[in-house]
Amino acid sequence: MLQIFRVVASVGSHGFRHSSSPFFSLNKAARRGSAGVCWPPVPPVKLTEEQSKSRQHTPKLIIIPAVGESPSTMATSATSVLDKRIGFLGSGQMAEALARGLIKRGLITADQIVCNDPNPVRKELFRSFGATPYDSNADVARHSDVLFVAVKPQHVSQVLSEVRPVLGEGHTVVSIAAGITVEKLVEAAGPDARVVRVMPNTPCLVGETAAAMCLGGKATCEDEVLVRRIFEAVGRIYTVDEKLLAAVTGLSGSGPAYVFMAIEALADGGVRAGLPRDIAQALAAQTVLGSAKMVLETGSHPGALKDMVTSPGGTTIAGVHELEKAGVRAAFMSAVVAATERANQLAKS
The missing domain is CATH 3.40.50.720 (NAD(P)-binding Rossmann-like Domain)
Structure with missing residues (x-):
């Protein structure tokens, strides 16, 4: 139990630092942060x-x-x-x-x-x-x-x-x-x-x-x-670079709206499947929060984390198949691009 506590305590603002498991290995490039405009890079x-x-x-x-x-x-x-x-x-x-x-x-x-x-x-x-x-x-x-x-x-x-x-x-x-x-x-x-x-x-x-x-x-x-x-x-x-701030606007600036829509849709799905509204919404929001923390704190590719959940012939791959048929992935990409183009238009006005 003491060793388990030490592993958990090692989680910091940069994620799981000391685990040897591939799942908890950090992407070293991501830990370096962004390439700043100054040289040498700002620590x-x-x-x-x-x-x-x-x-x-x-x-x-x-x-x-x-x-x-x-x-x-x-x-x-x-x-x-x-x-x-x-x-x-x-x-x-x-x-x-x-x-x-x-x-x-x-x-x-x-x-x-x-x-x-x-x-x-x-x-x-x-x-x-x-x-x-x-x-x-x-x-x-x-x-x-x-x-x-x-x-x-x-x-x-x-x-x-x-x-x-x-x-x-x-x-x-x-x-x-x-x-x-x-x-x-x-x-x-x-x-x-x-x-x-x-x-x-x-x-x-x-x-x-x-x-x-x-x-x-x-x-x-x-x-x-x-x-x-x-x-x-x-x-x-x-x-x-400043020329990329429109893309930042399209992704993270407008992104909360996309995520809120996803949470709402997940909660609606839970209600459709029989869950009470308050529980469905709480589960949906916590699922998004936990999933985001796994991406940030493990440094793993989202696709790899998705594959960990999708067992052969299981429930998750059935749901993922429906999302792919509906074009959800392309819809998110198009939303970011559309918001980016609009941000560029507004900057020129």
Whole structure:
């Protein structure tokens, strides 16, 4: 029993490290991370022991408490890991998810966060968990080292023009606005701005985002490391060329919708087979969660993991045959391509 416990305890943010079984062997190339734009390659960010433990969890939607509730249990601690002040231009759900995730993982404390938003309710919500709201974007920039542009795409140029006079060498500007190119960001923020464009997705709300970034303006390898460190507190992030961000949008940006549809369809199938709706939905969601973790933590090819479930003449291969007849695989591929093409169209408009 002790040996079994040690095997389980060896599971970290990079998966099963010490098992000799082929099933649990990691793909070494995958462990190296993405090929960054900097050379030599940026080393992977090392999480503290506490952060590694906190990454091993079943996501719970705790991001959006009702106004008037008591502050989150993620209280301000005495110390933080990241010695940076984080500012949010726009305090919507994605900004809140990032802020709470950074606090929860112990990367920063709440008093290192400042924000602004035209909606006073959002500003008060940030105040409720210890952040400091300001009434102007310029004030947010003055009190920030990392400045997140978290407004709707049509407002990006305006807010960056407001903070441009106070941006200095110490600022890293991170845009999570969809479709706004690095060129447009640098044009609005100034030629000397250190700009990082990030495409996250909505699972950021539960600390499991799949994101990609590219650098622009005067951004450096240090900015890349910093942004990776921030986003690894709420999921995973990879560095790509900007021309690939549309594909990231089509895959991981839009992907949650595809997965939600798959979960809904699986649950409907369970109901059709006689299961109560609540149990069918829970089983479907947990199946997707567990399957995804097997891909990430073992490094095995999804096809190999699929083959492990499909025994000769069994139930699973019968179901897989129906999926192949329906063209499910091609439909997912077409969805990603269609969303990618649409993202490219929007970026040019």
